Amino acid sequence: MTDRLHTDTLIIGAGSAGCVIANRLSANPQHQVTLVEAGGRDNWHWIHIPVGYLYTMGNPKTDWCYSTTPQDGLNGRSLAYPRGRVLGGCSSINGMIYMRGQKDDYASWGEGWSWDDILPFYKKSENYHRGADEHHSDQGEMLVQEQRLKWDVLEKFKKVCEESGFNDRPDFNCGDNSGVGYFEVTQKKGVRWSSARAFLHPVMHRSNLKVMTKTLTERLIFDGDRCIGMEGTRHGKPVSILAARIVLAAGAVGSPSLLERSGIGSESVLKPLDIPIRNRLEGVGKNLQDHLQVRLQYRLDTGETLNQQANSWLGRIKMGLQYAYNQSGPLSMAPSQLGAFFKSSDEVDRADLEFHIQPMSADKLGADLHPFPGMTASVCHLRPKSRGTTHISGTNASDPPIIDPNYLSEAYDRKIVCRAIEKTRDLVDHPLLAEFSPSEHKPGRTQKTDHDLVKAAGDVATTIFHPVGTAKMGPDTDGEAVVSEKLRVHGLRDLYIADASVVPTITSGNTHAPVVMIAERLAAWLN
Ligand SMILES: Cc1cc2nc3c(=O)[nH]c(=O)nc-3n(C[C@H](O)[C@H](O)[C@H](O)COP(=O)(O)OP(=O)(O)OC[C@H]3O[C@@H](n4cnc5c(N)ncnc54)[C@H](O)[C@@H]3O)c2cc1C
Numbered sequence: 001m002t003d004r005l006h007t008d009t010l011i012i013g014a015g016s017a018g019c020v021i022a023n024r025l026s027a028n029p030q031h032q033v034t035l036v037e038a039g040g041r042d043n044w045h046w047i048h049i050p051v052g053y054l055y056t057m058g059n060p061k062t063d064w065c066y067s068t069t070p071q072d073g074l075n076g077r078s079l080a081y082p083r084g085r086v087l088g089g090c091s092s093i094n095g096m097i098y099m100r101g102q103k104d105d106y107a108s109w110g111e112g113w114s115w116d117d118i119l120p121f122y123k124k125s126e127n128y129h130r131g132a133d134e135h136h137s138d139q140g141e142m143l144v145q146e147q148r149l150k151w152d153v154l155e156k157f158k159k160v161c162e163e164s165g166f167n168d169r170p171d172f173n174c175g176d177n178s179g180v181g182y183f184e185v186t187q188k189k190g191v192r193w194s195s196a197r198a199f200l201h202p203v204m205h206r207s208n209l210k211v212m213t214k215t216l217t218e219r220l221i222f223d224g225d226r227c228i229g230m231e232g233t234r235h236g237k238p239v240s241i242l243a244a245r246i247v248l249a250a251g252a253v254g255s256p257s258l259l260e261r262s263g264i265g266s267e268s269v270l271k272p273l274d275i276p277i278r279n280r281l282e283g284v285g286k287n288l289q290d291h292l293q294v295r296l297q298y299r300l301d302t303g304e305t306l307n308q309q310a311n312s313w314l315g316r317i318k319m320g321l322q323y324a325y326n327q328s329g330p331l332s333m334a335p336s337q338l339g340a341f342f343k344s345s346d347e348v349d350r351a352d353l354e355f356h357i358q359p360m361s362a363d364k365l366g367a368d369l370h371p372f373p374g375m376t377a378s379v380c381h382l383r384p385k386s387r388g389t390t391h392i393s394g395t396n397a398s399d400p401p402i403i404d405p406n407y408l409s410e411a412y413d414r415k416i417v418c419r420a421i422e423k424t425r426d427l428v429d430h431p432l433l434a435e436f437s438p439s440e441h442k443p444g445r446t447q448k449t450d451h452d453l454v455k456a457a458g459d460v461a462t463t464i465f466h467p468v469g470t471a472k473m474g475p476d477t478d479g480e481a482v483v484s485e486k487l488r489v490h491g492l493r494d495l496y497i498a499d500a501s502v503v504p505t506i507t508s509g510n511t512h513a514p515v516v517m518i519a520e521r522l523a524a525w526l527n
Helices: 016-026 050-056 103-108 115-125 152-163 195-203 251-261 267-273 306-310 313-326 411-428 431-436 450-460 512-526
Strands: 003-012 033-036 126-128 142-144 179-182 209-212 215-223 226-234 237-248 292-299 338-342 353-358 374-381 389-391 402-404 439-442 461-463 495-497
Touching: 003 016, 003 226, 016 033, 016 195, 016 209, 016 512, 033 237, 103 115, 115 126, 115 512, 142 195, 152 179, 152 338, 152 374, 152 411, 152 431, 215 237, 215 251, 237 251, 237 512, 251 389, 292 411, 292 450, 306 313, 353 411, 374 411, 411 450, 450 461
Parallel strands: 003 033, 003 237, 033 209, 126 142, 237 495
Antiparallel strands: 179 338, 215 226, 226 237, 292 374, 292 439, 292 461, 338 353, 353 374, 389 402
16 A cells, blocks of 8 residues: 655755755745655764765665766776765765865856855855855854865875965865865764755754655656656655655756656657656756766875775774774875866866875775875866766666766867876976875876877776766756756746756866755745
């Protein structure tokens, strides 16, 4: 028998966005809010200890464990494509970097989304460690703090950047992020501060908020053009929830998949699966954008790096004690500490490359650290032109999506990736780093031509986990827009989307903070 429940506002997905919306709407006692999440509760210690991303990624307890199709641009490789499946969604497994992007990113987002329009919504959620000023607030729930450890090799790399003309940038979040500095992170004194910790747990007691974990939405249900709820399973048993309005916050893969399973999408995807078309929206699952990081790994002759500490018993005991004593040391570490934003050439008007510098190295993310001292200089192109897709492969939520980011399919992106590798090598060659004698472990420095560099990038590049754009916002005159600039799904009533999927053009930086901002906007409109 199906459990049939009723609510006023139904939010599907308790990730970066869903937790914010649940908090804001349930603050108004007039709303009855239900938040459903396919994953479980976030009560596992590795979710909260920052370095725990090593255990939460690729783990079905916390990750959907998707993978991409084989990528021509990556020499035929498929990538693991982690997406959080737990309260907090990706914010429970991510790298914790707080990054809004650049002011000019938002110029193309459409009516009502300029930097000046959105800044108050960034500030609304933020609790900034340096206090309030014109760019920041200290009143919000999302703690943005400094990291709690420094590494000599990163300090030197920062100096190299400064000597090479990069500005010292202690704050990346005031509209212009060009320069070099330490990333600020969503942590509370060395503990991960996910959307669930910031926005959901403090309000779980509200009598007008119901949070249902292990509740998988199979599809949306409709009465004519009105969305009236969901059907799916809770702890494996059938459930349906009827609602006056529905907000999809299932993320850049989850939201388009749900739309397609519900008959909203393009005929070319739905017809072969015998899904009756409720609303033809060509853009569903298209316009997938992601940042591709080229991970140049360096072997160092000397210098303290995480590799030595993690590979020795003594080092591990020391790290454990440091964390137990005052939540510092490597266990409190975001994967990347040092950041730098710069232009790939003078042909671009603003920084289009981002460095994530790490005092550690491994053949792959999540693999064992190398047995020698190591450093990784990961560089990603921030405004790629390549566009991919994510579509369902079947009619059930258990059918894995077909995710094709189509990396490096555009000649422009291939050109930029070559400049990015060259620039990284120039920086690493700086005399200030000579004391570490860095040698390029991977891809190895044998490439001479752009053709070789593209091949090298294809061998070592991987996602930096920023898929966006798969249900993009825009006016209904745009043939591929899925939601309006007020985030309502075109052609349907009472159905909204607020998550990474609505981003029309990817921001020049990491994507959690922009998603939280988008959620704040929809919540303000619905309240
Ligand atoms: C490993 C990793 C590292 C990252 N590092 C950073 C970083 O350092 N800084 C940064 O800014 N960004 C980072 N990101 C990206 C950032 O975390 C995401 O862009 C952001 O969290 C996306 O938020 P969202 O609300 O769109 O989706 P999510 O946070 O993924 O939330 C979607 C939620 O919906 C649920 N859901 C999906 N389908 C269904 C369904 N059918 N029924 C019920 N529930 C469903 C999911 O389980 C999930 O909890 C990282 C991401 C990952 C995965």
